[in-house]
Amino acid sequence: MPPAPLTLILNADVHAPEPLGLCSLLLGGGRVLWLGEGRPQLDARLMVAQVDLQGRPLVPGLIDGHAHLTGGGGESGFASKVPAPMLTAYTLAGVTSVIGVLGTDDCTRSSAELLARTRALVEEGLSAWCLTGGYHVPPVTVTGSVRGDIVHVDRIIGLGELALSDHRSSQPTLDELLRLASDVHVAGLMTGKGGALHLHLGDGERGLALVREALALSELPARCFHPTHVNRREALFVEALAHAAAGGVIDLTAVEGDDDDEAGITAAAGFIRYQDAGLPLERLTISSDCGGCLPRFDAEGRVVHMEVGRSASLLACLRDLLGQGVALTDALAPFTSNVARHWRLPGKGRIAVGQDADLLAFGTGMGVSDLWAGGQRLVEDGCAVVKGRFET
Ligand SMILES: [Zn+2]
DSSP states (O other): OOOOOEEEEEEEEEESSSEEEEEEEEEETTEEEEEESSOOOOOTTSOEEEEEOTTOEEEEOEEEEEEOTTOOBOBTBGGGBOOOOOHHHHHTTTEEEEEEOOOSOOSSSOHHHHHHHHHHHHHTTOEEEEEEOOSSSSOOOSSSSHHHHHHHOTTEEEEEEEEESSTTSOOOOHHHHHHHHHHHHHHHHHHOSOOOEEEEEOSOTTTTHHHHHHHHHSOOOGGGEEEESTTSSHHHHHHHHHHHHTTOOEEEEOOTTOOSOSSSOOHHHHHHHHHHTTOOGGGEEEEOOBTSEEEEEOTTSOEEEEEEBOTHHHHHHHHHHHHTTOOHHHHHGGGTHHHHHHHTOTTOSSOOTTSBOOEEEEOGGGOEEEEEETTEEEEETTEESSOOTTOO
């Protein structure tokens, strides 16, 4: 990536996510250098790219906190392994930051491969981190230990997605869960990284029982346990609300075209129920499962149907929320500031002077019009002007 040019964005209706009104922004060196009404005094000799948004909304670039950067799947034979999503799978969905995970297949896929794909996306202009491990115990790692991975490897910020209450899990015991959570917690303290255990929750009736036991028995804070897919089943969702009430952060999975016809709850419906329950909004995140397979199993555990997650489901969920009367500021938080706060991502999730210039401008119908990542314009008028190396 060449250095990002100085860019002046005019007439942006800024939601940071809180509403700041009509503003102009000066971007340089990958950050927001100036933000305010009118336009800043600039030396005429400076080369400045200028973009007039004509009053359209400008929000922080979305953070997809659960994406299978290497591709996931592989639950229905080797041919069902999902290929790695390319750069524009994220940028055309309004995403400027991703957190990568391994899932069921942490055997033919490795933490090293995930780390390499994370670095590749950084080279291509995105911000990217990943978690060590995968569904299983003992977790696959790069350095030989979970704590070592988080402490020594810049891009690794936590552990997951470790599977609980799922026929694909390692059936981890309470002691195993406690040991892993404590490793992740201590590594987070040592490094200032998110240091959380991102837990894949399956359809099993045990739900979050093991997490409750772990919290009751240990001194670990609730934030260490970050359960995802908690909207897949009504009873699990109710347990997740209790986890958030106890100080935990919970993650909903947004699925495109999800119309509530299964036992699950759409991410938008889950958001509204969470809000109606009066719980602190900052403890809610929403991710897409991009690149992961979204299978349905029969009673014998065979895949009978499979779709692939896409980051585009985040904006679909956002539009759904707006359509149901949720304010843009509130609707944005689980995709932006909340994810950045939970995973302690410096410079991310908010628009302010000194923050990274990761910005999403909406067009008609709240579609992606323009996207800047680290001050680089990757999407212009709805078209990807920067593509991944192997994209045509
Ligand atoms: Zn999962």
